[in-house]
Amino acid sequence: MKHDTALDIVGEIYDAALEADQWPELLTKIAAFCGGANAALVTVDPDINYSSVLTPGANPDSLVAYNRHWWRHDPLSVLAAKTPSGRFISVADIDRDTYFSSAFYNEFRRFTGYGNYGVTVPLFRERNAFSTFVLQTSPKKDEFEAQTLQKTRLMVPHIERAVSIARKLHRLDLQRSLIDCSLRSDHAGLILVDAKQRCLYLDDEAEDLLASETGIVVKNGAVQLRNAKTDIRLKSAIQSCARIEPHRPCGKPIQVQRGHVQSELTIDVLPYRLNTSNPHGAPAAAMLLIRDPDRGKVADVEDLRARFDLTPAEAALALEMLKGDGRAAAAARCGISINTARTHLMRIFEKTGVKRQAELIRVLMDS
Known part of the structure; x- marks a missing residue:
């Protein structure tokens, strides 16, 4: 039965990689299966001053306080930022005297309703951003039995892979949605x-x-x-x-x-x-x-050059002629004299096979 339960939870972990809204309920199941009081997914990105904690059992006010301020002063978060993915860390891995005398512990951590000796497991690190899985103890039983740690070690690799899958899918969705914008x-x-x-x-x-x-x-x-x-x-x-x-x-x-x-x-x-x-x-x-309209002009000039074998100066003038305000205005925008513009225009007529400015504009619009 316990084996079947573990397989079911593992399956749900990979489902959550595709459907992120399944995580809150799933974290509750993982905590119950492993024997913890609560479970959480924590994401921190110091570069953009960002922290997020997904945990269904925590006090909402504590989450707000952590995300607004206390994540910067969390010693375990500092350690997790330097720890390889998949490695278990806890208060036992830091200076406990410093931890229990810190403002983080005495003004925040001790009032959250959970024990101190849970485990934190880094899941990924990208530049300075990172994410962790946290399994918390209760104040009444502030330690994990060997069986709890064993079950947690069973779940963590799957959580780590699911998070990696979700991030890759998110990036693919992002790139797919942005392709049209960059064309x-x-x-x-x-x-x-x-x-x-x-x-x-x-x-x-x-x-x-x-x-x-x-x-x-x-x-x-x-x-x-x-x-x-x-x-x-x-x-x-x-x-x-x-x-x-x-x-x-x-x-x-x-x-x-x-x-x-x-x-x-x-x-x-x-x-x-x-x-x-x-x-x-x-x-x-x-x-x-x-x-950037200047980029568009460069691309359009190159397109006109390729289509009609125009010189760069001729293509630039032809592009300005499309605005329809006359040869003098187009010449001024190109920084050339009217006589030079007249010479360019005669060559443009020859290369595009037209005789008048109205015909030229029609040909250029069609192209």
Whole structure:
């Protein structure tokens, strides 16, 4: 019977890798099977000042206090950040005199309603972020029997694999949902943030963009705009994402000023709804889709050159002619004289097989 129970729980652990909302009930079953008073999944990411504890039996006020403040001062959390995955650690592995005299213990830990000598097992570490499985004792029986540790060692490898599977699936879902966003010729980057603007994911283009001097920065793990007014708009748009339907923009696009020569960047803020119940990382709130019109121009110029065998200068002028405000305006934007523009335009006519500007615009639009 006990063997069947273990197999059932192992099966549910892998089910939870696909359905994250099964974890709370499952943690209760794992604690009961192993002989602990309570079980928890803890995720910490110091880079974005984030902590999350998923544990069905704990006092909600204690969880809020831990996630807001005490996780930074938890000696076991500090040790877990340096410990290889799968290794059991406990209060016995740290300086107990220091632990029991600390503010963490005397102002927080002793009031949580659980014993002190449970076990903590790191599940993964990625950069500075990590996750742990915790099995807690009760105050009345503040130690684990050999059988409890044996059962816990049976469960932990499966929990570790399930968490790894869930994280990989989450990343695949993320990448799949972002593919369409990066296909535009003016795509300059995509950033995934939580409700507090904390950066959870950057694509390669966004990393390159942030490495250069732009109006977008990451400070203390949070995405910010250098201009205070536009940063307020960004913050408001991100916070409103929880109330907006998926794929619907959260307000108007945000314009980000750059240098005098470069065009403004545009940020579209969209809600992000995939795997919002994922307990192994900070929940994302919004996607920041960054567009750079200069990138689009480069791609369009190269496309026109390839299609009609235009020179770079001819392709740039042809692209400006598409705006329909005349040869003089197009020449001014290209930084050339009207006479030079006239010469370029005659060659463009020859290569595209047209005789008038209206025909040229129609051909370019069709292409």
